[in-house]
Amino acid sequence: xxxxxxxxxxxxxxxTLVFAITGAFRxxxxxxxxxxxxxxxxxxxxxxxxxxxxxxGITPPFVFTHEIYLGICLAxxxxxxxIAPHIARWWQLVKLFDAIGLGVFAAIGAMKGHQHHxxxxxxxxIGTVTAVGGGVVRDxxxxxxxxxxxxxxxxxxxxxxxxxxxxGKVLGMDxxxxxxxxxxxxxxxxxxxxxxxxxxxxxxxxPKEPGRMARRISLPRLFRSISRKG
Numbered sequence: 001x002x003x004x005x006x007x008x009x010x011x012x013x014x015x016t017l018v019f020a021i022t023g024a025f026r027x028x029x030x031x032x033x034x035x036x037x038x039x040x041x042x043x044x045x046x047x048x049x050x051x052x053x054x055x056x057g058i059t060p061p062f063v064f065t066h067e068i069y070l071g072i073c074l075a076x077x078x079x080x081x082x083i084a085p086h087i088a089r090w091w092q093l094v095k096l097f098d099a100i101g102l103g104v105f106a107a108i109g110a111m112k113g114h115q116h117h118x119x120x121x122x123x124x125x126i127g128t129v130t131a132v133g134g135g136v137v138r139d140x141x142x143x144x145x146x147x148x149x150x151x152x153x154x155x156x157x158x159x160x161x162x163x164x165x166x167x168g169k170v171l172g173m174d175x176x177x178x179x180x181x182x183x184x185x186x187x188x189x190x191x192x193x194x195x196x197x198x199x200x201x202x203x204x205x206x207p208k209e210p211g212r213m214a215r216r217i218s219l220p221r222l223f224r225s226i227s228r229k230g
């Protein structure tokens with residue numbers, strides 16, 4: 001019989017693979033060579049976990065002492081490199097597993113933050129970084145604005161899932177139950193956001209650049225105005 005912890009580890013590995021695949025596809029989009037594909041797959045798959053461990057002072061980071069995660073990322077990158085067109089046909093399924101990975105990573109990250117005695121904000125931040133940090137690193141490497149800042153209800157779902165874990169621990173849930181509830185909450189929020197195309201409000205677009213809209217004030221006139229008021 002599979003225990004709850006074994007089940008979460010299995011989902012963690014699956015999430016790592018799917019994140020690695022999405023990172024490799026970003027490399028395909030930019031027509032990178034095989035090294036570029038592998039680099040993006042690794043950083044997308046385990047970048048969030050590395051950032052989490054660095055923030056918590058865990059050295060060496062978990063992925064370097066459990067190299068199966070790095071191996072899974074490399075396998076995902078190679079898979080995309082050789083059969084990208086076939087995987088693309090199942091992209092909706094990949095997005096489903098991506099939502100699962102998001103939920104599991106958010107729950108695991110938040111639990112690690114709680115175990116390090118962080119407060120509410122710290123737990124939410126660590127959970128979110130774990131879930132979306134790899135994607136942010138991926139986008140920076142290809143000089144794009146991180147997708148989590150411009151589209152979809154993605155990082156928000158991870159943050160709310162981490163919040164659920166914190167509240168679960170406050171209510172006295174054991175670790176396994178709190179992680180399971182948080183992961184499910186994150187996954188459901190992400191899937192609902194995908195289905196209903198939910199997104200956060202955006203800053204309204206300015207008619208002109210801020211520099212062109214600013215009032216032109218000469219420095220001597222500004223100083224005279226200040227001195228009169230003084």
